Amino acid sequence: MADVSVFPSQRELGAALARLVVEAATEAVASSGRFTLGLSGGSLVALLARELPPALREAPGADPSRWLVAFCDERLVPLEHPESTGGAYRSQVFSQLPPPGPQFLFVSTGLGPAEAAKDYEEQLRRAFPDQEVPQFDLLVLGVGPDGHTCSLFPGHALLQEQESLIGFLRDSPKPPPLRVTMTLPLLNSSRSVLFAAAGSEKAPVVQRILREDPDLSLPAARVRPRAGKPRWILERGAGLGLRLRRGSAPIGGN
Template sequence: MAAAACRVSVFPSPQELGPALAQLVAERAAAAATGGGGGRFSLGLSGGSLVGILSRDLPPAAVGPAAPAGWLVAFCDERLVPPEHPESTLGAYKAQLLPRLPGPGPRVLALTPGLAPAAAAEDYAAQLRQAFPDEDIPVFDLLVLGIGPDGHTCSLFPGHPLLQEKEKIVAAITDSPKPPPERITLTLPVLNAARMVVFVATGEGKAAVLKRILEGEEENPLPAARVRPHSGQLRWFLDEAAAKELTIPLEKHSIL
């Protein structure tokens, strides 16, 4: 991936990264609220460690024009487990973030419980099409994505056939190499249609894969390296531990 294709911001630790990420979300929300998009801010969220980061730092930033009343929140992937299950992304955000946002809260698109994988994917795709009625492929204002040590993002895994999906906006996966095996995920056409995508990665365990993604020119790119918005912006928010092997130009941020 060419360095000029994205901006890479590096922070001393997750504690400094979190407020900057929250400020970015708030800025994009305020821009959507005051722009020509009818006042709605569409936000796609991944789970994992992002839940804790956003839950800690986003609520104080979500005020004024960035208030959540005008947000549409969807999840970039979801495990096929009940909302109360510890692996549920919806459950994690309902427990940690959503109660802390100033009311009235956002509209949240949630997985319909109890459906088989293919039906769950079709149901979630139908929800998205209803929420984005004028777009063949939903165009999110902002997607906040994580990345695994193997280079996966959402539930798009290295070498998996879903990386070639061109038609579906939501796909089912029944053989996830990371448990639980049954999931749904946004596909690359949706990720690459977004107005902005920001990847968040922290910790030394991500350093090697980030070097491959951001500096490598691989014949068969890792899933996260395939996320390159066609007309939108691509950002990376890293801590110093995750960025330690990178030699490309970096925007380094000091402790405030």
């Protein structure tokens, strides 16, 4: 079974998420001088906005100036738009940190979907010049009630992509329809993946992903990083119905 922790509240979930990001950053900066982080949007932005800046202030070894931050998917809207993942992180999370902050890789949202995907993949390859497939130290992902992660949706053709690291959608079933997303080859090349989820509406799909024979029709169930299975941290509602093995208790919860 995957490594799963369940927390009594979203606040405790957010604190655990921030702590795990800081721990990964501290380790990466110490070992290689750089921490490469991929972030998904949605409710994760608010969790990290509240908890990550104070956690970083207590961990000087994490050194955000040595971070490379990319976004696991992006809506093709301006950075100032409320639907922009990169814009939300820039304004709500990283604006709270003193300069110099991280280096960012932003999707060029003024381009069309195909051109934006090509440009973003080129940015990634330049940022990881010695790797055929970029290997992020950590990807922080969410999951939707339908089992989607990033902008990889059940039944979509992008789930079959084997060559491109970045794909694009003109037909996202969740608006807005124009999007750019990391594909499974890139997600699965990462050194570590952390899923975070809150809300009882996600409990049924979380059960289908985390059972012994995961439902591979669900995109989130297909994410398998290089180091093994993803780690999952859940608010109590999202963890309803899970049968956790002994030792899978929350970090600092019950």
